[in-house]
Amino acid sequence: MRLILFAAAIAALAAAQTPASFPIPSAITADGVPAIPQSLADTVRPYLENRSAAFQGWEPVSKSMLISTRFGNSPQLHKVAAPGAARTQISFEVEPLDGVYSPDGKTLLVDKDIGGNEFYQLYTLAEGRLRLLTDGRSRNSGPVWSRDSKTVGYASTRRNGTDTDLYLIDPADPKTDRKLAELKGGGWSFEDFAPDGKTALVGHYTSVEHADLYSIDLATGIMSRLNAPGAPAAIEGAKYGPDGTIYVTSDIGNDFKRLGTIDQKNGFRQIITGPAQWDVDEFAIADDGSFIALTLNEAGVSRLRLLDPKTGAFRGDVKLPAGTIGGLEIAPWGDIGFTMASAGSPADAWSVDPKTLAATRWTTSETGGLDAARNRAPQLVTARSFDKLAVSGFLTTPDPVKFPGKRPLIIDIHGGPEGQSRPGFLGRTNYLVNELGIAVFYPNVRGSSGYGKTFVGLDNGPYKREDSVKDIGAFLDSLAARPDIDAARIAVTGGSYGGYMCYAAAIRYGDRFNAAQCTVAISNFVTFLENTQSYRRDLRRVEYGDERNAGQRLALQKISPLTDAKKLKVPLLVVTGGNDPRVPASEATQMVEAVRANGTPAWHILAANEGHGFRKKENQDYQFLSTLAFWQQTLLK
Template identity: 60%
Template sequence: MLKKVLLAAAALTPLAPALADAPKPAALVADGIPPVPDDIPASMRAYGESRSAVAQGWNAKTGALIVSTRFGNTAQLHTVSGPLMSRRQITFEAEPVQGLPSPTGDTLLVQKDVGGNEFFQLYRFDQGRLQLLTDGKSRNEFGAWSQDGKLVGYSSTRRNGTDSDLYVMNPLDPKTDRMVAQVKGGGWAINGFSPDNRTALVQQYVSVQKSNLWLLDVRTGKMTALGDHGQSIAYGNATYAPDGTIWATSDEGSDFQRLGTLDPRSGRFTPKSPEPKWDVDSFEIARDGSYVAYVVNEKGSSKLRLLDPKTGAVRQARNLPLGVIGGLHAAPDGRLAFTMTSARFPADSFTLGPVSLEATRWTESETGGLDPKLNPEAELVEVKSFDGETVSGFLYRPNPKKFPGKRPLIFDIHGGPEGQYTPGYRGAGNYLTNELGVAVFAPNVRGSTGFGKRFVSLDNGPNKREDSVKDIGAFLDTLQKDPRIDRSRMAVTGGSYGGYMCYASAIRYGDRFKAADCIVAISNFVTFLENTQSYRRDLRRVEYGDERDPAQRAKLTEISPLTSVNRLKIPLLVVTGANDPRVPESEANQIVAAVRSNGGTAWHLVGKNEGHGFRKKENRDYESWVETMFWKKYLLAE
């Protein structure tokens, strides 16, 4: 009877009319952007529902793995008790969080900011609640746990808002919090503690080509230089092993980052990894010191290997698919947790047995009901640039059976510039290739990491900056000759430094690109350097140039997209985070105003609760809907 009543009521209730426009999140400002028709989010919905499960570390007491997964609007912490077991959510914050479990399992620290402002605070997770450990105002960044879990080292700008001084505390007793070293600059971090907790290993980042290591006396605050700071040496990471040996990745004596040990007295680096080429991206030392796991980056693909520190023997992980690996975490029982992703699966957590070298998948993240095996694998493309330099990138082609003939292409340029595009899972980006038939090319122009110290320095300073833009021209020359690419329908996108490249490419190659989507992008190097947060300003001057020097200021102004904005003739989409501490909102506002004053088209999407890129799901979804609408109108002419 009840079923009949419900059916009758449903029959009498008129169906709700379909929405004409998709709802916009309240925190987004869509300036000059048409309403998004409801058919776009309807067709894209499954592509926006993919998830990931990034390993954060182990609960040393229970043996559970702590992962970061988003089931709501933001990524939160979950525990996983065993392979492919359920993810149990333990944090429920409005903002994304990072988990930092202690080596002993006594404490779980959480690092969190507000609205993407990157003024991180440290908290102790206690019975479902976060207890604030830092001042709630300054920028604080986690550095390292001591091996006994009694101390945590971190950096903070609380003294003057600019310099990243070094602090230690016992998080179980916040009253022990104290500054141990007052420093100058924003690139400082505590990387590890000696087994007796008397000495901390400190890394001072100067540039992608140079970083300095120091030994810090935790009791007195005295810092002693480790190695020759007069040399241009970059350390990827450095830390203590359980026996007190200092391990590091370094490019000393090589064009690439190698894994090795450092003599604490002389600072001499002794390489231990046998690979003559390619960077060692990261490493992790077993709790008992029995192995050092490390990841080698071979043209964007990862190889996971275990080194025996006693014999020097190296073994490679078995049955791992081709993909990208990061986030190594050794468990007390010897298991190694790591995160891996590829074109065919999102970032998921795995473990490796140190004896069997067999990998076990611990999470299998959702892909919105879509079959990830249908996603195209990346093709490596290598070309000779204007000066004979070899540059490369990864090309994703649509299925030729579903989309025959010549296909439109979007260049997607990574940020950094000290970064590298590696072929991981593309999430909502797969919609372009799988449903719209758009090819995507992700270049690694000069200045990208992963190709050696010489290559990463090729774009340094204002006089070399535009050489990377010329690399885009070399890729265009090659890809426009591809018989499966439609040379008349090409566009460009990029974020952060890639956003500068997006503007610059849209200006230089406006006759070959039809539209540009530039995200959290630098439009004027001088105003960017003057307005980026003070704790990072000197670090950026090393890369881009010093706007205080008249000659460099003139060149920075000359190469800035805003200076040549009158040459920007193609439609522009600009995406901005209002709380961005790196590339402030003013960088977007000034180029949008300039384009419009010249009679050009500029859509502007602003996230009032976002920083350097959108992190909240509802905002990211709307951003992808707007981008799709933009590409349909200006690239595909639909």
């Protein structure tokens, strides 16, 4: 008995002397990842506790805002009655969800998936309970309310899982659900209902460079194409004005997207005045048609302007911090709601008074007790690539007083590939800059949006794909020459297409990188195209190439990182979601196995309850802490 007690005491003493480890979430498999010290989590804690608020729309009865924010493990819907008022939670689900009120404010429609699988279902939400409207199996997307609040239009893959058809439903009576139009392929969506309720606008997205717009008769389902055949062009954000005029943003006749009107008789007619070197990102039309609110994307920075649709002239200038704006919606009483983020502020809900142009912040999201205003602002960096093309990105450097001399650098590449890195809030990444003294650079390689349709098309297909990887080489040359960057301590990271770029850059420029952390990454373009969800496969073939074509298949295999996995010699951390419908988890598994077979160390984090990126806080925390441990071992030694 004494021996048993002694052995138990020794075990207890050993346990007490062993540093505590941060718990691995139940849904995560951490393969090859060392134990993460609890002390690291304790040190980082304030940076793990920042949150954000996304404007979802106006509730017209009480004139309150609907927002999404997180107080538990995933973002939920809340109402905010007035600027600075309490956030009143109204949804209590395990999964994140989005919502939109009917124009009369009587019905809240939400969409939600399971574990990030993106097979969204539509529901109504009342008194904390969801009522299912769709079939519970297919992907149902893009719900749009009619102006009389009696009908919702949406797109669904219900028929065969691949093609996207159009449906109508009265949410008050799910039995009214009916197919309006049976269509071929993906990329179809409802855009807006006409004021008279007889027709609607339907968009067909083929690629970032090509979309078509149709008017559909809601009684017969007959569609009429509104844009003339010809050179492919982007057409986005189609909306009816109160008089039935159709407004869109398009790059028809221009390298950048402009605001204009479109119809079968006159085609696209630009109405915005002023210089045309930047895209119009999005717009919203006042109920009375007196003004249009729009955002211009000026080298990544959003600029909110109000436009007189009759003259094309702008009204004044809305004073806002340099950052990013999204989700514009004009309330029936005229106030403009949106989400805004900047280096010194997490994403929060704002409004602008159209008469005074005064901006008001409705929510002030917590940043773990840290003063977000002290965060370092990014600087725009430009470089000339191998073919003299100008490319740019945003560099955030540590405080030179606190961290003098040359600093390590992480290059973080966006996905898409049509995405764009913009100067928003860095969130947890601020810990790298503020506490570890690591500089972070967000490049916009060729193929990024925001710089015109010529630029966005420069990486199309398998034969030009690696030109974007060569752009990273140009940034390496430019950044390594700076007096505040340590060329001997540089790492690369990226997600989705940026994950492909992460692999590819680590292979091509392996002698210049210390490590690579690649998230939900494409490792083989052929297996990616064969295994991505069927409803999006053809859309991705337009961008990357068609693996069914023998010549393109060979080219896709040649540029795939998996083909050259033996050349990837730097330590690797791979993160993926088990339910990812875009880049299947098999893309991560095959790459991890290949690099390990060559003797390259590889950590692998797989979350069974996540999709294309982690959205649940416990998983996000573990991913970030593991990544910190990875950088400490590979970049900061």
